[in-house]
Amino acid sequence: xxxxxxxxxxxxxxxxxxxxxxxxxxxxxxxxxxxxxxxxxxxxxxxxxxxxxxxxxxxxxxxxxxxxxxxxxxxxxxxxxxxxxxxxxx
Numbered sequence: 001x002x003x004x005x006x007x008x009x010x011x012x013x014x015x016x017x018x019x020x021x022x023x024x025x026x027x028x029x030x031x032x033x034x035x036x037x038x039x040x041x042x043x044x045x046x047x048x049x050x051x052x053x054x055x056x057x058x059x060x061x062x063x064x065x066x067x068x069x070x071x072x073x074x075x076x077x078x079x080x081x082x083x084x085x086x087x088x089x090x
Contacts, residue, residue: 029089032070033063045084050075064090 001012030039032054040051053073058064067085071078 027087029087031090032067032088033058033090043084043087045077045080047075050077066090 001007001015002009004012030043032040035055037048037051037055040046040054041048043051046054050073053075054070057073064070067081067088067090070076070084071081077084
């Protein structure tokens with residue numbers, strides 16, 4: 001909710017007081033070392049261009065060993081690396 005454009009922090013906090021997550025959703029993480037550009041770009045936080053650069057980086061430097069390496073990619077949203085890594089695997 002904190003990522004919803006225009007939604008103030010106070011509103012988010014009121015929502016959290018009233019509603020909660022009953023059970024953790026099952027995710028199928030995307031393997032960043034095997035995924036196609038299209039698969040990587042399917043993540044809400046990554047634009048097509050960044051997904052393309054991720055694949056190019058992987059091809060040039062070998063498999064990613066840590067999620068932190070993704071921050072070396074031009075225009076990668078480094079401030080969201082913790083959130084993005086929830087949807088990825090190595």
